[in-house]
Amino acid sequence: MTSSTNSSSRGSDSYGRGLPFLAAAACVVLTAGFGLAVFYAPSDLDQGLIQKIFYLHVPLAIVTLGGFVAGGVFAIGHLRTGDRRWDVRSYVSIHLSLVLGVAVLLTGAIWARASWGIWWEWKEPTLVSFLVVFLLYATYQPLRFSIEDPERQGRYASVFAITAGAFVPLNFMAVRMAEPLIHPRVFAAADSGLEGSMWLTFLVCLTGMALLFVTLWKYEMTSKHTAQQLRALRRALAGEESRAESRSAAPSVS
Secondary structure, X not given: OHHHHHHHHHHHHHHHOOHHHHHHHHHHHHHHHHHHHHHOXXXXXXXXXXXXXXXXXXXXXXXXXXXXXXXXXXXXXXXHHXXXXXXXXXXXXXXXXXXXXXXXXXXXXXXXHHHHOOOOOOOOXXXXXXXXXXXXXXXXXXXXXXXXXXXXXHHHXXXXXXXXXXXXXXXXXXXXXXXXXXXXXXXXXXXXXXXXXXXHHHHHHHHHHHHHHHHHHHHHXXXXXXXXXXXXXXXXXXXXXXXXXXXXXXXXXX
16 A cells, blocks of 8 residues: 555656646746737738637647547557556546537637638538547547446557547548638648748747646646545555445546
């Protein structure tokens, strides 16, 4: 019990290291990015002020898809080593990406309504493809919850994460090759269709969103390790033997 507690404590410390700095950096960079979006970047001639939601919507979408892919990469580590910590890392990445994915869909719908007069266009490949990816990953937690054995749950979830993670870039390439209906292809041309000030603002917002994702990832990992440590300490103080935990979609930290 002591060695398990010490191991959990070391894991919690490692994930929590640098967390305040990351959180502060994310706040500063995001504030700077949104400030640039409002006061520095020019408004689009066609869409006007509503186009500035681009600096929130697109970085959110990129980070969300990146988080899904990262979940697949962590899952490879789990299958190769059998170390459940990789499973937890994969789970947290996918969990956070699902939350951000909701924000992507909401901001996209707001932008569509203001620019095109509709909330959604089913014939637009960019919109539908992101929804397909989101719904695919929405089955991840029900899959985990349906499997009671933790070891088998982790293996099946890792296979899912790897397969779905490989689908994300393939889906992205297919969308880029498809003919757009109404959704703009900002990065399709060599000049990306952005002025220098817009590029700078976008990159600052993207960096801030990436920092926010990493901050939330480290925070959730630290929280899970700390909660596991507290449960182990309570059992030790109560003189209880380690017992199987109730079924859960979230993997436990060993």
